[in-house]
Amino acid sequence: MSDSGESVEDFRHRARGWIAANLGPVQPWDLDQDCADDAAELVAVARDRALQRKLYDGGFAGICFPREYGGLGLSPDHQRAFNEELAGHEFPSRFMVPTFTPCAAILLEFGTPEQKARHIPPILKGDAFWVQMLSEPGGGSDVAGATTAAVRDGDDWILNGSKVWTSRAYWADWGLCLARTDWNVPKHQGLTVFMLPLRQPGIEIRRIERLNGESEACQEFFTDVRIPDSDRVGAVNGGWTVGSRWMFHERMAANSPYVTRPTGLSGGGTRGSPLVAMAATAGRLDDPIARELIGEARALDIVTHSLNRRLAAAAASGTANVDGSAIGRLFHGMAAVRRTTIAFDLAGSDAAAWSEADEAENGAPGMDFLLRQVACIGGGTTEIARNVVSERILGMPREPSGDHGVAFRDVPRGPSR
Ligand SMILES: Cc1cc2nc3c(=O)[nH]c(=O)nc-3n(C[C@H](O)[C@H](O)[C@H](O)COP(=O)(O)OP(=O)(O)OC[C@H]3O[C@@H](n4cnc5c(N)ncnc54)[C@H](O)[C@@H]3O)c2cc1C
Known part of the structure; x- marks a missing residue:
């Protein structure tokens, strides 16, 4: 009740x-x-x-x-x-990712009334529609190493820098942005989160073309963008507190209680084409190897759905280790790559896509195969998820870090920064 x-x-x-x-x-x-x-x-x-x-x-x-x-x-x-x-x-x-989670989830958790x-x-x-602006040209895994900077100017902040890989920024309305507001403290202590409308003077949005020709990924360039302090989310220099929850809500993705999404919908490269139909087209319905692959894909679906269910229930009850969301993120990436590889294998030579017409007709598994690694990168990489699982869930030693306790200003950075 x-x-x-x-x-x-x-x-x-x-x-x-x-x-x-x-x-x-x-x-x-x-x-x-x-x-x-x-x-x-x-x-x-x-x-x-x-x-x-x-x-x-x-x-x-x-x-x-x-x-x-x-x-x-x-x-x-x-x-x-x-x-x-x-x-x-x-x-x-x-609407679901990233508007409802992580963006709306973060507004609910840290926003003022x-x-x-x-x-x-x-x-x-x-x-x-909202987007999330975390990744930068200098790197996306080290989120706390952001160099896009906001400087206080009276009741406003002035934002300069660049974010990249922002999905769908070219048609979205608002963004959450993690920015550096203090260079004289260690990296996690000098960050602040802001919200900003995407269409305003000082923001240039460029598209990035991917392997399959689509260009939903964007890079934003900020030049003296004025943000009122009333559009700050969370405390000044409290951005890592917000950012940690941000990444939790991002990893929760479809398991978030804020997301409306049909149960049982599988992505991961099959584009809804039933693998059985694919095997039938390739004349492989009686092939024991094909049957085993279809069984493996089905097993992955079942495990995915029960893992999702378990993570969602644990998050809803408030009893879960928040880092448990990394297990879901890791399995999503691994399962998506495997499902895509299975579809490619089942489709056989039909998967060869040399032109857009081929892809539209029967080459989708081929294009999905070429793009399969995306599932292990977007939303934070599976390598970082492995780090979270090993260090924060299994209690293994943390990897060495050269910037611990060092003022961010003094941390050596590569030329791209
Ligand atoms: C489809 C898609 C959508 C995306 N949407 C958005 C978005 O909307 N907003 C946004 O901000 N970003 C977005 N991204 C960017 C994404 O979050 C980053 O690509 C990702 O975090 C990795 O950052 P990077 O590409 O800069 O790689 P890097 O951080 O440079 O990493 C390069 C490689 O090194 C590995 N690596 C790095 N550090 C470590 C470590 N400490 N231990 C082990 N391995 C490590 C990484 O796993 C990776 O394999 C999207 C990416 C994709 C593919």
């Missing part, structure tokens, strides 16, 4: 009826794949905005968000029930 008095089962029953009446079947772009070109991507963005608005108007947006900010104030169990009922249906996939009242309702209504 929740504060509202509605039991999970009553809520599930109500959600089932509403979903059946209002939402169509799951679409290819719900797998959070980027579209072939900007025109198609912007159509998908508009569709996701409308879908999020539909959830809001239907009374199903922000299930775990506080009621005072437009949410339903219900429990993670209610969210899980909704996600289970959503299986097989369309949903606003582009005024910041939450201003920003959470537009997110729940589908009016505001």
Whole structure:
């Protein structure tokens, strides 16, 4: 039973009826794949905005968000029930990561009441997409080594520097940005988080083309961008406290109680094409090796879903070691690479994609195979997740660090910084 008095089962029953009446079947772009070109991507963005608005108007947006900010104030169990009922249906996939988590999750945890009242309702209504600006040209793994700098100027801050690999910044609305505000203390102690609208003087956004021709990744250049102090998130120089939770919420991704996403949706390169159909097309249905691969992929799906469920339940109960989210992040990367490799193997020579036409027709597993490593990089690399698991969960010795206790100004840096 929740504060509202509605039991999970009553809520599930109500959600089932509403979903059946209002939402169509799951679409290819719900797998959070980027579209072939900007025109198609912007159509998908508009569709996701409308879908999020539909959830809001239907009374199903922000299930775990506080009621005072437009949410339903219900429990993670209610969210899980909704996600289970959503299986097989369309949903606003582009909103979920990074807008709902980590960005909205961070606003809820560290924002002032005024910041939450201003920003959470537009997110729940589908009016505001957020991005996360952590990675820099000098490196993304060492998040605390940020050199994008904000300097205090009266009631404002002046931001200069550059962030990179920001997914979808070219059409998004707002961003969370980690910046250096004190160079005279060790690196973790001189950081502050700000929020800023992406379209304003002083911000130049450039696109980065990837191997498959799409360019959703962006680099932002900040030149004297003025940020009011009222848009600071958390304490001055308290950015690492915010940043640690930020990375936790990022690793939680689909397991976050703030995320509406159909249970059982698998990404990782198969693009929804059932592997059995792929084996049939390749004439390999009776091939014992193909059958074993299909079984392995199925086992990965089952393990992924039960691990996700366990992590989500542990996070919701508040009993979990927060670093446990790194286990989910690590397994997601490993499983995605393996699933992609299995699809590539099953498709055989059909997976060879020499042109866009090939890819559209039957070469998707080939392109997914070429891009498979993305699953081990985006959202923090699997190597860093291994470090977190070994050092903070298993208690193994920390790796040596040359910058411990040293003022960031005095830490040697490479030329790219
Ligand atoms: C699809 C995608 C979407 C992304 N979206 C965003 C986004 O929206 N916002 C954002 O800020 N960033 C985003 N990123 C960037 C991503 O977070 C970084 O690429 C990632 O953190 C790694 O940083 P890097 O590429 O600078 O590699 P580096 O940090 O330079 O690392 C290079 C290699 O060294 C390894 N390595 C580094 N340090 C260690 C260590 N201490 N121990 C062991 N191995 C180590 C890394 O694992 C990696 O293999 C995205 C990346 C991808 C692929």
